[in-house]
Amino acid sequence: MEPKIAVVVQVDLDGRQVRIAATxxxxxxxxxxxxxxxxxxxxxxxxxxxxxxLRRAESVEPAAMDLLRWSAEHEAPGAGAHEVEFLLADPGTAPATSATGPLRPVTRSAPPSAPRVGVAA
Incomplete structure (x- = not known):
């Protein structure tokens, strides 16, 4: 199954900037x-x-970045539109987190009362 992305679009009230955050x-x-x-x-x-x-994305394939940049360069922008700016996490670092924690889904382990399978006593 293909990994999924989640996208949040934030538009400044003054209409000067749109931030598209993908996780x-x-x-x-x-x-x-x-x-x-x-x-x-x-x-x-x-x-x-x-x-x-894309700083909070779990991973970004180089081929995906090439395709995104190509699309942004070759699509007809609106009148006077600026180039699209892409923000990426520094290589070798974990995805950025907010003050409340990561924005990506968190997998939780089974509750302590659940029986354990395959654990020797």
Missing amino acids: GAVTKVNQRGLCPVIGRARRLVPGIRVVVD
Whole structure:
């Protein structure tokens, strides 16, 4: 099954910037869902700045980044639109977290009262 991404779009009230934050694993297959979101954001207001924040993504395939950049460069932007800015986590670092913790889903272990399987006493 293809990994999924979750996307949150934040539009400044003054209409100067749109921030698109993606979490999950960004792959060359599922990046196709992000391209129309970027395109719509670029056409919201003339001269709007679009920032695609991938710093909280669990992983970003290099091929997915190549396709996203190519799409952003070759799509017809709205009048006076800026180039799309992509924010990536530094290589070798864990995804960024907010003050309340990570934005990606957290898997929880079984409660302590659940029987353990395969544990020797």
